Amino acid sequence: MLTREAIFRQIHADRVEPIQQLVAVDYDNTLQAPISFHYGGRDYEVTEVIGRFRASTHDPSVLYLVRAHQEVYALYRDLTRPASPFIWHGQWVLHFRVDVDQEQGDDMLVDMKLKRVADFHGHLCPDLVIGYRAAQAALPRLTLERMYWQNLRVIVENTTSAVDAVQILTGCTLGNRKLWLRDWGKHVYTFVYGQDEGLRLSLQERAMPENTHLLMLEEKIQKEQASMRETAQYQVLLDEYIAALLTTPDEVLFAFQRVAVTWPIEPCTSARALCACCGEPVLKTHLVQQEGKYVCRACSEKPYVSACEA
Ligand SMILES: [Zn+2]
Ligand SMILES: [Zn+2]
Numbered sequence: 001m002l003t004r005e006a007i008f009r010q011i012h013a014d015r016v017e018p019i020q021q022l023v024a025v026d027y028d029n030t031l032q033a034p035i036s037f038h039y040g041g042r043d044y045e046v047t048e049v050i051g052r053f054r055a056s057t058h059d060p061s062v063l064y065l066v067r068a069h070q071e072v073y074a075l076y077r078d079l080t081r082p083a084s085p086f087i088w089h090g091q092w093v094l095h096f097r098v099d100v101d102q103e104q105g106d107d108m109l110v111d112m113k114l115k116r117v118a119d120f121h122g123h124l125c126p127d128l129v130i131g132y133r134a135a136q137a138a139l140p141r142l143t144l145e146r147m148y149w150q151n152l153r154v155i156v157e158n159t160t161s162a163v164d165a166v167q168i169l170t171g172c173t174l175g176n177r178k179l180w181l182r183d184w185g186k187h188v189y190t191f192v193y194g195q196d197e198g199l200r201l202s203l204q205e206r207a208m209p210e211n212t213h214l215l216m217l218e219e220k221i222q223k224e225q226a227s228m229r230e231t232a233q234y235q236v237l238l239d240e241y242i243a244a245l246l247t248t249p250d251e252v253l254f255a256f257q258r259v260a261v262t263w264p265i266e267p268c269t270s271a272r273a274l275c276a277c278c279g280e281p282v283l284k285t286h287l288v289q290q291e292g293k294y295v296c297r298a299c300s301e302k303p304y305v306s307a308c309e310a
Pocket of ligand 2 (some may be wrong): 296
């Protein structure tokens with residue numbers, strides 16, 4: 001089955017089979033999406049809406065990219081025609097089918113380690129690649145240190161996709177408390193060994209490939225203003241950007257520095273007590289005192305979760 005990324009690569013390369021036929025569509029008003037269409041004497045049930053696009057801000061027609069019968073189709077509701085007694089305003093046109101025969105694979109995923117990381121994360125993206133490159137650059141530089149000090153730990157200064165790559169490649173995870181997250185929004189990674197020593201890698205801005213066009217398209221996509229062509233072009237620019245990140249030498253991509261580290265000593269206990277406010281069991285180390293009562297941090301701060309009304 002074509003991945004989302006592969007679908008847009010195919011569209012960008014015009015590997016599509018044009019259909020351009022009027023079809024009957026079952027449209028769900030609540031979901032605001034087609035749920036099935038009838039084409040060539042067969043019913044096609046839509047199993048996934050991949051995207052919803054507008055040709056331009058002035059064109060009211062909406063194009064849907066959908067998965068049906070393991071294939072990907074583009075269909076649009078033509079709203080540009082003037083309503084007349086002979087033309088039904090708003091009829092559906094099955095535009096094209098994405099070609100699966102000459103699928104362009106993810107050349108970048110020949111590296112099995114990178115593939116493992118991308119499979120875990122769900123997709124291949126620039127931040128993931130930066131995390132992958134950081135771990136791949138640091139670990140061989142610490143072979144000796146790791147031989148004597150097996151206790152490798154990592155400080156990560158962002159909460160981007162990169163964290164997933166670092167966790168998989170180093171085995172230092174949030175769960176095993178060998179990963180310390182400090183979200184400063186920086187691609188800085190400190191690989192800690194021994195008592196208090198570390199190798200700090202920070203991303204060099206000058207090493208980053210040019211990406212103005214990529215960022216412009218990304219913003220349009222996030223605002224749901226990008227056309228299907230622009231989304232396809234974005235995928236290709238993203239592929240190029242990732243390929244550039246993968247081929248930049250370690251020393252150009254990162255600044256390396258040996259540093260002294262103070263790893264936080266946090267009491268590790270599994271003893272629990274009940275929060276005086278919500279009554280839920282909480283780790284004793286995580287209770288805070290408020291107005292003479294011990295409450296959990298969720299209750300002590302502004303609530304960000306509240307029960308739905310039945
Ligand atoms: Zn990602
Ligand atoms: Zn509570």
